[in-house]
Amino acid sequence: QVQLVESGGGVVQPGRSLRLSCVASGFTFGSYAMHWVRQTPGKGLEWVTFISYDGSNKDYGHSMKGRFTISRDNSRNTLYLQMNNLKTGDTAVYYCARGNYYVFDHWGPGTLVTVSS
């Protein structure tokens, strides 16, 4: 069965960096686009970023552009999210999700990122 497992969350000070990972199993990872979606109590679900199946295309939400970088290693079935210059507003649970025609058909359990001094 499809499994996605995120890791790398934690507590970080404003302005610092963090890298999240998502290991996929149960499907041909290199055949699917992938996304990161985050959830905060105040703003609900917010799409963060997308990467095409081969990594050639990427897109970002407005507030993440220039600070976040999505990447993937299809040989390791792993998706990454590099987050730089973190702000308190980036505090959220971050989910990786498999993309199927821009619908999120499978989600990981999420990893919590807390940005606080």
Next chain:
Amino acid sequence: EIVMTQSPATLSVSLGERATLSCRASQSVSSNLAWYQQKPGQAPRLLIHGASTRATGIPARFSGSGSGTEFTLTISSLQSEDFAVYYCQQYNKWPPLTFGPGTKVDI
């Protein structure tokens, strides 16, 4: 950016009753609309895509309808496991992909 709104914010229903949830888009999204269910402490789960197509394994009591800017998710006979928060999401025009704020279905 396409803004999604949902109503009501909270829907109180009883077991076995019918629940009707609404989602509205700020501009037409054609039929490029999905619904998700989220239970406490869990990730969202895809219920419906293409406005009306149930995802794999989703019970027939869940149905979606609508097109353009107005959409409805109907749960025909509420079961105990259906008490959750439901989100709609448009994928017609992006970036960004956008979600509604959710409707909580409770007793």
